Amino acid sequence: MDINLLFKIAAIGILVAVLHQVLVRAGREDQAMMTTLGGLIIVLTMVIKEISSLFNTVRTIFNL
Amino acid sequence: MEIVKILGIGLISVILIIVIKQYKPEFSVYISLIAGVIIILLIIDKITGIIGLLTALSTKVSINREFLEILLKITGIAILTEFAVSICKDLGESSIANKIDLGGKILIISISIPIISSLLESVIEILP
Numbered sequence: 001m002d003i004n005l006l007f008k009i010a011a012i013g014i015l016v017a018v019l020h021q022v023l024v025r026a027g028r029e030d031q032a033m034m035t036t037l038g039g040l041i042i043v044l045t046m047v048i049k050e051i052s053s054l055f056n057t058v059r060t061i062f063n064l
Numbered sequence: 065m066e067i068v069k070i071l072g073i074g075l076i077s078v079i080l081i082i083v084i085k086q087y088k089p090e091f092s093v094y095i096s097l098i099a100g101v102i103i104i105l106l107i108i109d110k111i112t113g114i115i116g117l118l119t120a121l122s123t124k125v126s127i128n129r130e131f132l133e134i135l136l137k138i139t140g141i142a143i144l145t146e147f148a149v150s151i152c153k154d155l156g157e158s159s160i161a162n163k164i165d166l167g168g169k170i171l172i173i174s175i176s177i178p179i180i181s182s183l184l185e186s187v188i189e190i191l192p
Contacts, residue, residue, distance in 0.1 A: 002069075002073065002102045002105075002106070003072075003073060003076065003102075005098055005102070006073070006076060006077055006080060006095060006098055006099060006102070007080075009091065009094050009095055009098060010080040010083065010084055010091070010095060012091075013084045013087065013088045013091035013094075013095075014083075014084065014087060014088075016088060016091075017087030017088050018087075040090070043091065043094050044094075046098075047094050047097055047098060050097075050098055050101045050102075051097065051101055053101075053105075054101045054104060054105060054147075055144070057105065057108055058104075058108070058140055058143060058144060059140070061108060061111060061112055061115065061140070062115075062136045062137055062139060062140025062141075062143075063133070063136070063137070064137055064140045064141065
């Protein structure tokens with residue numbers, strides 16, 4: 001769970017950046033924006049899942 | 065042995081952030097968030113050990129169980145608010161960081177009202 005998640009997010013970031021450049025060069029700005037947004041949403045869901053698991057563990061441990 | 069894992073994750077995420085920052089600055093936020101979450105989850109089982117020791121000691125020394133609960137709640141709130149405040153400060157949003165800090169402090173004070181009142185009662189008993 002721990003370290004490959006970091007690499008996954010970095011890989012998605014670089015992929016989105018490259019795709020954005022390629023699509024912009026190919027003249028399809030709208031699709032470039034779409035891929036950026038798609039990558040953003042994927043990473044956001046992963047990050048939110050991790051943060052919610054952190055909050056739940058801390059809540060159960062300190063019984064907040 | 066845990067410290068090596070924590071240092072590794074921290075350094076790797078810093079390197080990744082530097083790489084990502086040139087292409088997509090917003091992804092560096094996600095990497096720092098995930099690194100923070102992973103490091104805290106790593107030390108959580110150490111914290112449970114400490115809490116177990118505290119509860120065991122408290123039964124021996126007959127500390128009021130309720131005070132220990134409040135103490136644990138306060139530490140939990142402190143950990144979470146510090147986590148959020150440092151993330152906000154990283155992004156330069158120090159005003160939001162201060163609001164979160166203020167909220168955390170107010171919550172801690174509101175939770176520790178029973179302790180304060182019982183402290184006052186014991187002080188009043190001592191005074192002639």
